[in-house]
Amino acid sequence: MRVISEISDSLQKFSCRALRKEFIEKYVNFVKCPKPILRHMYFSLTGYEDSANCTMEQEIYERISKIISADDTQLLLDLRATDGSDSYYDILQVNERRKSEEMYMPLAISIETLKNEIAKRVPDGTPIPSNETIRLQFSPRNPFHNTALKYTGKFNVKFRVQTRQARVSHPDSHYAAKYFMYLKEFCVKFRENSMFLCMDDKAIIPVGEPGIPISTGVRGHNKVLAPTEGPLLVATDHDFHLGGLVPSVVFVTDIPEDPKDSFFSGNMHVRTKDKVFSPSSPLRHGAELIKLLRHTNNYSEDEANLSVPILCLYTDGGPDHRVTYETVKLSLALLFMQLDLDMIIALRTAPSHSWTNPAERCMSILNLALQHVALDRDEMESKYKKMTKNLSTLSSVRNQAKLKTGLKEAFEKSMESVVDTVNERFSQMTLKGNKIMAHKGLSDEEVLAFLDITAIGHGADSPVATLNTKRLLRKARRVKPLLLPD
Structure with missing residues (x-):
C-alpha cells in the first residue's frame, strides 16, 4: 500500500x-x-x-x-424549495443564464399584462387583485425611501431601467480575442522596438444651423453650475441640420512589461474634423496618423520616420479600418512607406465587438466634455447661404460645392469656431493624469501631399511623382470593397 x-x-x-x-x-x-x-x-x-x-x-x-x-x-x-410550496415559483421566473449578468423576463411587459396572464391560469371566479396591490408586492426601487414601507417584497423583482451594455455574440469572437492576446504578447516581447496604437471614430457631434444651437445629445449625470440669474440653459433637442463634427481618436498605448497587465494607459489624441467636406476615409486616417506620429511627443526623431521599426494597429471593423478592403490596404502601405517601417500589423475586432478596443473606452471621457453643450455654426455670406438653403443631404451640398466656387471654403470657415470650441473642451480632459491632445483635421491638400509617396526619391515637382500620385488616387477611388474568405 x-x-x-x-x-x-x-x-x-x-x-x-x-x-x-x-x-x-x-x-x-x-x-x-x-x-x-x-x-x-x-x-x-x-x-x-x-x-x-x-x-x-x-x-x-x-x-x-x-x-x-x-x-x-x-x-x-x-x-428555492423553502418558499412554502412543493415546486419552484415559476410565475416570474427569470431565464437562467449562468455565463452572464443579464436577466430576461419574457412574461410581463407591464403590471396589466402580468395580471391578465395570471388570470388565464387560475380557475374562473378567482378574485383578482388590483394593479396597485400587485405593484406593492414587488421589491421597492429604493429600500431607504419612505415609500418602501408600503411594499411587501413578496416578489423578489424590482422595476429597473435597461442598461444598454449587452454584448452580441459572434462565432469569430474567440479567434479575434486570441489574436488580440497574441498581439499584446508580441508588443510586450518587442516593447523597445514597437508601438501599439488603437484607433476609432466617435459618434458624429451634431452642429445646428446659425442661430439654432442643437444639443450634442450627451446628458450629464450631474447638474451643471449656472448663474442664479441670467439666460437659461436651453437648446433644441433635434433639428434639420447639415453640420457635424467627427472626432477621430488615436490612443498611443504605453506597453506594459507583462501582457496580462492593463493596456489602458498612454496618450490620447483627438482630431476633430467637419463631416461634410472632411469625412473619414482610410487614406485620410493614414495621412492624419502620419502627421501625428511625425510631429507629436517625439514619436519621430527626425520628424520623418518613426522612431521604432514596428507599428501595431488595433481598430474596429468599420469600413474605414476593415483590413480586407483595398482602400485600407493602400492606407497601410502608405504608412509603411512614409514612416520607413520594417513591419506593420493591423488587427480588427470581431463584428459587434468594438467594446474590446481600448480606444472605445476613451469615448466616455470625451462625453464629459460634451455634456450640457449646444453647438451652432457661424453665419455664411448671403450668396452662399442661398446656395445651401434648400439642400438637405450631404451629397447635395458636396455636389453644389463642385459647381459653385467658394462654397466649400465658406462652409469650412463657418465651422472653424465650432471646431475650436470642441477642441478646447477636449483639451481640458485627462486620461490617468495625461492631458488629451486635440488637433484639427487635415485639408484635402495636406492629404494629397502625403499620398505623393514617390516624391521622396524623385522630388515633389517630378512628373514621375505626380503621375504615380494620380494613379494611386485613381485606383483608390474606383476600387470596390473586396471581402476575402476567412
Missing part, C-alpha cells in the same frame, strides 16, 4: 473542462443533486483538482468540501 501510494502521488493527472462538462451534463438529469456536488464527485474520481477562475468560485469549492467531509446531507439544500 505504501508503494502504491507513492506511485499514485507521482503520476501526472490530466483533465480538461470539456470532460468535466460532459460528465456533469450526463448525470445531472438522473441524479437530483446540485452541480457543485457533481463537480466535486468528478474531482474525486479523476484525482484532478481544477484551479478556480475567481475567489468566489474557490470559496464555493472549499465550502462544498467541508459539507461533504462533515457527512451531513442536511447541510446542503436548495433554498
